[in-house]
Amino acid sequence: MRIALGIEYDGTDFLGWQRLRHGQTVQAAVERALSTVAGADPAQPVEVTCAGRTDAGVHARCQVVHFDTEVERSERGWVLGSNSNLPPTVAVRWARVVGAGLHARFSAVARRYRYTILNRPVRPALDGRYVTWERVPLDAAAMHAAAQALVGEHDFTAFRTVACQARSPMRNVQAISIEREGDRVIMEIQANAFLHHMVRNIIGSLLPVGRGERPQGWIPELLEGRDRKRAGPTAPAQGLTFLRPLYPAEYALPDEVTVQA
Secondary structure: OEEEEEEEEOOOOOOOOOOOOOOOOHHHHHHHHHHHHHOOOOOOOOOOEEOOOOOOOOEEEEEEEEEEOOOOOOHHHHHHHHHOOOOOOEEEEEEEEEOOOOOOOOOOOEEEEEEEEEEOOOOOOOOOOOOEEEOOOOOHHHHHHHHHHHOEEEEOHHHOOOOOOOOOOEEEEEEEEEEEEOOEEEEEEEEOOOOOOHHHHHHHHHHHHHHOOOOOOHHHHHHHHOOHHHOOOOOOHHHEEEEEEEEOHHHOOOHHHEOOO
16 A cells, blocks of 8 residues: 655754665654554664655655555554654644555656745844845845746756756756745745755855846856856755645645646
């Protein structure tokens, strides 16, 4: 039997999603909780596959995972049992019994991220775990206009980390928007998939445009140049949240992760 879960987490205190031999990761915490609920043999713990791995300090509103088990539990039982064994910064929001054809990573047709910048002279006291602080006033409209050059299928070599293990730098950005909401500048971006550090590197290159240090035409130049060294620095992790992956309606997952007709 295959189960899919929707999980949210505050990534501040984790070394990212992926299980490591040392240090605290979200995947390890989730697998320990599920193994407890399943009463799994310690030698054969429950293992999950996620829609998209997140880096240290990055958050998620609805990460989707799947796992296979022979243990009979209700969907509600998986949710309540897991949450009673998870740290306060991780929560299973829903569980669904799905067909064997659903693969959390390979069945997803898109992924959506949000990056939040607190744009004011004074540093944050309350939301520092979830925003990146920028004291210099930003022109959100200029950033939005420049970012439109990234829409479509392109070679995103200029915005991938040198450690990226993806076989191809080609990605299809389906939509990107940057808007100001009070003292916050918020970017949302959706693509079929993302390269390692791609969103944070895009933000790192858009910030000089927002400050007026670079023209809007700099972004398409970087894209065409395919040179990571020419682009801006990698933006901090804490402003980034993985909002959700999206799946075809045939998998009967909750509306928030289903492509709407």
